[in-house]
Amino acid sequence: MPNTEDLLIVNARVVTGDAVTEDGWVRFADGVVVARGAGVPPQHGGVLLDAAGRLLTPGFVDLHVHGGGGGDASNGAVDVPEVLAAHRAHGTTRSMLSLVSAPVDRLAATLRELAPLVREDPLLLGVHLEGPFLSPDNTGAHDPAALTAPTAAAIDALLAAADGTLAQITIAPELPGAPEAIERLIDAGVRVAVGHTTADLATAGHAFDSGASFLTHAFNAMPGLHHRAPGPIGAALDRPGVVLELIADGLHVHPILVAALFRMAPGRVALITDAMAAAGVGDGTYLLGSLEVEVRDGAARLASGSLAGSTLTLDAAIRTVVAAGVPLAEAVLAATATPARAIGRPDLGTLEVGAPADAVLLSPSLEVEQVWAAGARVH
Numbered sequence: 510m511p512n513t514e515d516l517l518i519v520n521a522r523v524v525t526g527d528a529v530t531e532d533g534w535v536r537f538a539d540g541v542v543v544a545r546g547a548g549v550p551p552q553h554g555g556v557l558l559d560a561a562g563r564l565l566t567p568g569f570v571d572l573h574v575h576g577g578g579g580g581d582a583s584n585g586a587v588d589v590p591e592v593l594a595a596h597r598a599h600g601t602t603r604s605m606l607s608l609v610s611a612p613v614d615r616l617a618a619t620l621r622e623l624a625p626l627v628r629e630d631p632l633l634l635g636v637h638l639e640g641p642f643l644s645p646d647n648t649g650a651h652d653p654a655a656l657t658a659p660t661a662a663a664i665d666a667l668l669a670a671a672d673g674t675l676a677q678i679t680i681a682p683e684l685p686g687a688p689e690a691i692e693r694l695i696d697a698g699v700r701v702a703v704g705h706t707t708a709d710l711a712t713a714g715h716a717f718d719s720g721a722s723f724l725t726h727a728f729n730a731m732p733g734l735h736h737r738a739p740g741p742i743g744a745a746l747d748r749p750g751v752v753l754e755l756i757a758d759g760l761h762v763h764p765i766l767v768a769a770l771f772r773m774a775p776g777r778v779a780l781i782t783d784a785m786a787a788a789g790v791g792d793g794t795y796l797l798g799s800l801e802v803e804v805r806d807g808a809a810r811l812a813s814g815s816l817a818g819s820t821l822t823l824d825a826a827i828r829t830v831v832a833a834g835v836p837l838a839e840a841v842l843a844a845t846a847t848p849a850r851a852i853g854r855p856d857l858g859t860l861e862v863g864a865p866a867d868a869v870l871l872s873p874s875l876e877v878e879q880v881w882a883a884g885a886r887v888h
Contacts, residue, residue, distance in 0.1 A: 513540045513866070513884035515555030519838050521565040521870075523547075524841045525860040526596040527776075535565060537866035540884035545862055560870060562691035564743035564837075567858045568602025569823040569880060572677065573637060573726070573754060573781035575797065576605045576824075577788035582606040582636075583798045585622040586727055588786075593632070595789030596782070599822035602882040603634050603849070603857055605676055607783075609798035610640030610651040613663045617670035627674040632882055634852060635676025638667065639725065642690065644681040649730040650817035651705065652799050673698050676852060679725045681706035682716035695720040700852060702754070703741050705730045713741035715835075717748045722851065726765040727753040727770060728762050729816070744771050752851040754781045757829040757842070758821040760808055764833035771835045771843070779848040780826045780840075785809055785818035808859025828875045 512854045516537045523545070534550040536543050544551065575581060578595030580588030593604060606627075608619060620636060640651050642659040648671030657663070659680065668675060678694060679689055679702040691701050694764045703716050704725025709732070724731075724745040732740035745751040755778050757767055771778055782788065786795045786806040794810070795802045802809050802817040823844045830840040845858035856864050866884035869877060880888035 513537070514886065516558060516884075517550060517553040517555060518558045518560055518565055518870070519550045520562060521560035522562060523860060524564055524566045524838055526846065527842055529838050530693060533565070535860055535868070537868070537881065537884045540866055542862050542864050542866050543622055545553075545860060549686050563873065563878065564737075564871040564875070565860070566802055566869050566871060567860050567864075568843050568869055568880065569600045569844045570603045570848040570858050571596060571601045571782055571823055572605045572634070572779060572848045572852065573602055573607050573639070574601075574784050575609060575791075575818055576786035578782050579786050579790050581796065581798070582623070583608050583611065583619060585619050586626055589623070589626055596784070596822060597882065598789065598881060598888045599824045600869040600877045600880055601634055601823050602869075602880065602887070603632055604638045605634040605852075607637040607639050610643060610655040611798060613641065613657070613666055615769075616641065620667060620670040620675065621672075624672050624674045634854070635674050636671060637677040637679070638675065639679045640705065642678070642680045642684060642687065644683065645729045646707050647681070647705050649705055650800060650802070650811055650815060655799075658684045659686045659690070660683045661693065664690050664693050670698070677702060677723065679704040680721075681708065682721070683708045683712050688715070688719060691721055693717050694840050703745070706741055707732065708741050710739055710741075710744050713744035714747070716749050717744055722751055722778070724751060724753045725740050726761065726781065727757065728754050728766060730847055749777070750778050752779050752847065753777050756781060756783050756819055756821065757826040757833075758819045759829050761816060761819065764829070767830060767833040768835055771830070771839055775839070776842065776847060778843045779851060780823060780830065780844045780849075782821040783818045784821050784827065787820045788822060824869075824871070824875060824877045831875065
């Protein structure tokens with residue numbers, strides 16, 4: 510990490526929590542927020558930055574990112590720097606690395622390789638396994654040959670390999686052994702998400718009542734929100750403790766439903782990228798795990814035509830959400846404090862005094878201009 514600055518940012522529209530403060534100022538020192546206010550700023554002998562009315566938000570928190578910058582976290586440690594650099598340039602200061610489905614022994618090997626990186630880099634929030642315990646009838650961009658039902662041996666092997674760095678796992682709760690696996694994972698401190706599933710309302714609801722606390726990319730790879738069979742989306746909406754991930758790229762979910770989800774689950778929507786290697790790079794042919802993905806006009810698809818993750822960055826997700834009619838403060842909350850709180854890190858995703866100095870300076874059109882992580886300028 511670069512050195513931290515004693516920095517005072519003045520004349521900013523500060524967007525944090527659920528509010529926008531006009532003519533705001535924030536001071537960073539020793540990697541944390543040491544003061545914040547509005548109006549006339551204090552005297553300062555360090556670096557001064559006049560935001561000239563631009564927006565200052567907390568650093569973005571992405572709980573579901575597979576790749577970017579040409580790299581794929583499923584390839585292990587070698588690709589992680591490219592992935593993180595691509596997303597930090599777009600405001601993401603804290604990231605959870607997501608792995609697509611693979612045989613359990615291969616996932617265990619990747620977890621062992623990533624574990625030292627996660628422990629060494631405070632900007633990494635852990636590893637998310639999106640599979641292999643997913644429904645064969647809702648595979649999305651996962652290799653069907655890699656999918657399997659959870660067993661005690663498989664869960665124990667993955668936990669041992671991660672050595673405390675497995676933060677989250679997505680499971681289809683209707684699979685044989687899933688209820689026991691959910692209980693074992695939660696006991697081990699791993700957060701469980703329901704996703705890539707054919708579960709009905711009752712089955713998904715039982716998983717949430719047993720401790721699952723996320724819905725993986727709401728609306729995608731699951732039954733829809735039918736008026737007589739609300740399915741896993743309805744089960745998540747009905748439980749205040751469940752956070753709903755959302756891919757707001759204009760492709761995965763229609764803007765009408767983007768705005769509706771924010772109204773139905775206020776403070777519980779977490780924007781994610783679900784990004785694959787093309788994020789920050791462009792069109793072309795890529796691999797997502799073992800599957801070939803063609804990216805055209807920013808849309809990542811398998812040969813079958815199915816969407817295969819996204820090329821999204823969180824700044825673009827915020828722009829999409831705001832364009833759908835969601836107030837700016839709510840959109841920013843969904844990329845900052847909401848995901849942070851959902852993983853037990855209320856110190857992140859905020860510009861309150863004492864929080865890590867993670868911040869993003871945005872233009873009036875919500876384009877990223879500068880990024881700080883733990884007080885160090887990273888873009």
